[in-house]
Amino acid sequence: MEPSKLIQEYFRDANLPHIWCPGCSHGIVTRAITKAIDELGMDKDNTVIVSGIGCSSRAPGYMAFNTVHTTHGRAIAFATGIKMSKPELDVIVITGDGDASAIGGNHLIHAARRNIDLTVIVFNNNIYGMTGGQYSPTTPTDAFGTTAPYGNIDQPFDILKLAEGAGATYTARGTAYHTKQLISYISKAIKHKGFSIVDAISVCPTYYGRRNKSGSGVQMMVWLKDNYVDVKVYDKLPEEKRAGKFVYGEFYEQERPEYTAEYQKIIDRLRGEV
Amino acid sequence: MSNKITLMQGNEACVQGALYAGYRFYAGYPITPSTEIAELSATELPKVGGKFIQMEDEIGGIAAAIGASIAGTKSMTATSGPGFSLKQENIGYAAMAQIPLVIVNVMRGGPSTGLPTQSAQADIMQAKYGSHGDYPMIALSPMSVRETFDLTVRCFNLAEKYRTPVMLMTDEVIGHLRERVVVPEPGELEIINRTTSEAGVLRPRPYEKQPGEIVPAMSVFGDGNRAHTTGLFYNETGFPSNSTDNAKIMLERIFNKVYDNVDDIVQVEEFELDDAEIAFVTFGSTSRVVKAAVKALRAEGIKAGMLRAITIWPSPEKQIRELAQKVDHIIVAEQNMGQYVREVQRIVEGQARVQHYGRGNGDLIKPQELVALVKEVEHGTK
Ligand SMILES: Cc1ncc(C[n+]2csc(CCOP(=O)(O)OP(=O)(O)O)c2C)c(N)n1
Ligand code: SF4
Ligand SMILES: [Mg+2]
Numbered sequence: 134m135e136p137s138k139l140i141q142e143y144f145r146d147a148n149l150p151h152i153w154c155p156g157c158s159h160g161i162v163t164r165a166i167t168k169a170i171d172e173l174g175m176d177k178d179n180t181v182i183v184s185g186i187g188c189s190s191r192a193p194g195y196m197a198f199n200t201v202h203t204t205h206g207r208a209i210a211f212a213t214g215i216k217m218s219k220p221e222l223d224v225i226v227i228t229g230d231g232d233a234s235a236i237g238g239n240h241l242i243h244a245a246r247r248n249i250d251l252t253v254i255v256f257n258n259n260i261y262g263m264t265g266g267q268y269s270p271t272t273p274t275d276a277f278g279t280t281a282p283y284g285n286i287d288q289p290f291d292i293l294k295l296a297e298g299a300g301a302t303y304t305a306r307g308t309a310y311h312t313k314q315l316i317s318y319i320s321k322a323i324k325h326k327g328f329s330i331v332d333a334i335s336v337c338p339t340y341y342g343r344r345n346k347s348g349s350g351v352q353m354m355v356w357l358k359d360n361y362v363d364v365k366v367y368d369k370l371p372e373e374k375r376a377g378k379f380v381y382g383e384f385y386e387q388e389r390p391e392y393t394a395e396y397q398k399i400i401d402r403l404r405g406e407v
Numbered sequence: 408m409s410n411k412i413t414l415m416q417g418n419e420a421c422v423q424g425a426l427y428a429g430y431r432f433y434a435g436y437p438i439t440p441s442t443e444i445a446e447l448s449a450t451e452l453p454k455v456g457g458k459f460i461q462m463e464d465e466i467g468g469i470a471a472a473i474g475a476s477i478a479g480t481k482s483m484t485a486t487s488g489p490g491f492s493l494k495q496e497n498i499g500y501a502a503m504a505q506i507p508l509v510i511v512n513v514m515r516g517g518p519s520t521g522l523p524t525q526s527a528q529a530d531i532m533q534a535k536y537g538s539h540g541d542y543p544m545i546a547l548s549p550m551s552v553r554e555t556f557d558l559t560v561r562c563f564n565l566a567e568k569y570r571t572p573v574m575l576m577t578d579e580v581i582g583h584l585r586e587r588v589v590v591p592e593p594g595e596l597e598i599i600n601r602t603t604s605e606a607g608v609l610r611p612r613p614y615e616k617q618p619g620e621i622v623p624a625m626s627v628f629g630d631g632n633r634a635h636t637t638g639l640f641y642n643e644t645g646f647p648s649n650s651t652d653n654a655k656i657m658l659e660r661i662f663n664k665v666y667d668n669v670d671d672i673v674q675v676e677e678f679e680l681d682d683a684e685i686a687f688v689t690f691g692s693t694s695r696v697v698k699a700a701v702k703a704l705r706a707e708g709i710k711a712g713m714l715r716a717i718t719i720w721p722s723p724e725k726q727i728r729e730l731a732q733k734v735d736h737i738i739v740a741e742q743n744m745g746q747y748v749r750e751v752q753r754i755v756e757g758q759a760r761v762q763h764y765g766r767g768n769g770d771l772i773k774p775q776e777l778v779a780l781v782k783e784v785e786h787g788t789k
Contacts, residue, residue, distance in 0.1 A: 148646055178631045183474070194635060194646055199479060199628045202637035202647075204500050210467035214474025214482070215628065217458045218432050222478070222629055240470075243463040363594065400453045 156350020189256030208237030266340030424559030499538030525769025683712030
């Protein structure tokens with residue numbers, strides 16, 4: 134079968150097939166990013182994709198842009214240096230829930246606070262996939278992980294609330310099932326001037342699914358379909374119908390001075406170019 | 408044309424040297440006694456169109472600095488003590504991914520928070536072995552303010568030439584010392600810029616060395632190479648490879664680009680060694696003390712000399728081995744509990760007696776102590 138146009142144009146087909154398990158939805162989220170890039174007509178040479186470490190963070194190796202696979206948790210910090218050094222580049226960060234909100238949590242909140250023009254896509258599967266299913270900061274309370282054999286007693290993060298509180302200026306959540314919406318949020322996040330973040334709910338049937346008896350990848354996708362509702366719909370639901378539902382949608386959008394632009398003003402002032 | 412002469416602090420000379428070398432990006436986190444490097448970088452970089460950012464911690468500092476270098480900008484990060492420990496993981500990343508970067512460590516007393524305002528030379532082994540895994544390291548250690556300037560320039564040159572992280576291992580004494588400095592004119596010191604690959608060309612094998620190259624040319628972001636950088640073992644395509652055969656080849660390349668070029672990288676100063684019977688091996692600020700001691704000993708007719716490692720890593724093996732043929736007794740003087748002495752012992756292989764002199768409590772070694780020590784050695788009491 135002839136590979137799709139999207140694959141031919143935006144993927145390094147020599148590196149395929151990918152390492153992800155059957156039923157893993159990280160591939161769907163990766164495709165959503167390239168689809169958004171395609172729709173925006175972005176220049177591949179001018180686009181940089183930076184990731185940390187994890188199953189999700191292996192995505193850039195398959196993507197035909199300037200790509201950097203860094204160290205666990207540090208993708209946003211590496212990306213900060215890239216963006217500062219060359220603000221004309223479009224810099225997208227691919228990260229996992231653990232990568233972004235556990236080991237990399239400090240970089241996440243401070244990049245959000247600076248409102249530096251990065252687009253962060255969190256492949257959020259509520260588990261540490263790569264290391265074999267340990268609980269992450271987004272694993273629900275009472276769920277199981279290899280390090281939560283008696284049920285998780287941690288309270289999970291809402292990564293978007295965390296980012297908004299820290300100063301992010303665009304936040305949205307999509308899911309691997311609701312791809313049309315996911316693509317449009319990623320597209321808006323890329324276009325947004327400032328720190329933008331998309332929480333992309335992904336599924337890990339191999340570790341999260343197996344431990345929590347959530348079924349196959351397909352069954353987990355059906356679960357996403359049945360349990361995630363658009364925030365606009367959710368807001369109109371009567372209280373009793375909201376119970377147990379999860380929301381996707383756009384949550385926050387603001388214009389605020391962007392970090393590299395503010396820094397450029399200092400340079401211009403000092404060099405008398407203003 | 409006459410050179411500018413000015414009173415300068417060691418940390419300031421580091422920043423001025425970096426600017427001279429063409430650095431345009433600094434990222435770090437403040438810590439005594441390195442903070443002036445961050446402060447002066449914040450002041451000076453935007454004036455030349457460069458960028459400064461104070462990150463949320465040292466890990467972020469080195470990560471951002473590596474990111475800027477990957478994007479094509481000469482970059483630097485500086486730290487001390489605990490901050491040096493925090494940078495270690497990404498030092499290994501830069502070594503593995505072959506990213507030019509200058510890391511400055513203005514050493515202070517440790518372990519832990521230790522002695523924030525006292526000098527030490529106790530991160531010598533950490534400089535070489537601090538990150539996990541096998542990798543080579545280039546580290547230079549200045550003994551004066553002017554040399555801090557020169558060696559910072561050299562750190563950038565070596566980093567770019569060999570596509571590798573390079574350390575400037577200075578200390579509180581040199582960092583905060585103020586000395587009269589003759590500032591080099593533009594063009595006076597050599598500046599090496601990285602070799603970059605041709606713009607607009609997709610390179611299927613960006614890590615394949617072309618004839619005449621020491622290291623493969625680097626891709627520049629935005630120039631159309633669209634390369635991949637990773638800390639996993641990669642093959643010549645730049646993409647990960649699990650093959651142990653490939654890992655062997657890549658590891659050897661990372662090592663050999665340094666060890667095949669030690670004659671280019673290693674610099675030493677030999678002081679009164681021609682007829683020496685007893686010699687000091689030392690580096691950095693302690694060399695000042697040793698030099699004074701050697702002069703005092705010579706004044707009394709005792710044939711002492713000094714070998715100063717300007718390049719501490721890779722260590723000057725050839726020079727130390729030659730020294731061991733010449734003298735019976737080597738004293739390794741360093742501000743720590745005994746670190747570089749182990750490297751010297753390894754190289755000397757029993758060809759001369761090797762002894763350590765130093766301490767790690769921040770109390771600087773004094774020339775009189777070294778004079779007394781040599782006399783005791785001469786009288787056979789030590
Ligand atoms: C400093 C460091 N600590 C731990 C690890 C091991 N490790 C690799 S990936 C990972 C978790 C990844 O989880 P997540 O970010 O959610 O990505 P996923 O694999 O689920 O996509 C961990 C703990 C590492 N590589 N580096
Ligand atoms: S372990 Fe989980 S996250 Fe990793 S590839 Fe497999 S399904 Fe995906
Ligand atoms: Mg995960």
